[in-house]
Amino acid sequence: MSDLLAHVEAVWQAVVPDLPGFTVEVLPSIDSTSSELMRRARAGLMEPVLLAADEQTAGRGRLGKGWHSKAGQSLTFSLALPLAPADWSGLSLAVGVSLAESLHPDVRLKWPNDLWLHQRKLGGILVETASNGTSVGSAATHPRLVVVGVGINIARPEAAAVSALASPDALLPAMAPAGLSEVLVGLTAGEALARVAPALVRDIQAFxxxxFTAFAERFARRDALQGQSVRLSDGTQGTACGVSPQGALLVQTDQGMQAVTSSEVSVRPC
Structure with missing residues (x-):
């Protein structure tokens, strides 16, 4: 039995009382857990499910970046939930808050979707939504399926492997990697999944x-960029001043306060 499979029952038991119909699946290898759940959604399958894989061969991150994933050295999973929030703004930040709080006190959040450990990238989040195309009426009353993809390094990957997965047209170099084993020696991917999954479901339901209002203060406590000099991918520089009530990054620039909302913008400390 794989390490992930050994923890499936505990995850399911923790979640299903509050989420009827919830299932957990583990595969030895797949191109991408998020891609698979999006394929299912397009086929009309909208049930809540957590899909984990020992290995991903074509993991996806934000802005077309790949995600380094090797069996036993990383935790890769995607969570699909029918969701109908009044406002989707800030969901990826809420996901990050939930994961960071479940993992370790030293884990910080780099807007909009990176987990940091000691100023290095520990993990990433990719949030996508899908509809089966049969709903009529407002989005607030007809749920879409949200697919939350999560990749967390258990062991610290080699920097060269991470750099090789960067988008070829990326304006900024790949972040140096970190591994959860640096602060939680001996923790396995299955144990990490059992740590984060039940709380993640509860927090997405709370969202x-x-x-995002319910997560704003929690995000502020983990905000890795607060007060830091930052540079946007378009060359703009300024000082990070937290996030807005909708989850936009606030940057004080020479031209005034700028609210950064675009998913096409990368932010790095100067």
Whole structure:
């Protein structure tokens, strides 16, 4: 039995009382857990499911970046949930808050979707939504399927392997990697999944009813960029001043306060 499979029952038991119909699946290898759940959604399968894989051969990150994933050295999973929040703004930040709090006190959040450990990238988040195309009426009353993809380094990958997966037209170099084993020696991918999955489901459900407002203070406590000099991918520089009530990054520039919302913008400390 694989390490992930050994923890499936515990994850399911922790989640299903509050989420009827929830299932957990583990595959030895797949191109991408998020790609698979999006394929299912397009086929009309909208049930809540957590899909984990020992290995991903074509993991996806934001802005077309790949994700380094090797069996036993990383935790890669995607969570699909029907969701109908009044406002989707800030969902990826809420996901990051949940993961960071479940993992370790030293884990910080780099806007908009990176987990940091000691100023290095520990993990990433990719949030996508899909509809089966049969709903009529407002989005607030007809759920879409949200697919939250998560990749977390258990062992620290080699920097060269991470750099090789960067988008060829990336304006900024890949971040140096970190591994959870640096602060949680001996922790396995299955144990990490059992740590984060139940709380993640609860927090996404809380986001649906309360929005990002319920997570703003929690995000601020983990904000890796607060007060830091930052450079946007378009060359703009300024000082990070937290996030807005909708989850936009606030940057004080020479031209004034700028609210950064575009998913096409990368941010790095100067």
């Amino acid at each position: 649906e009813s309360q929005g």
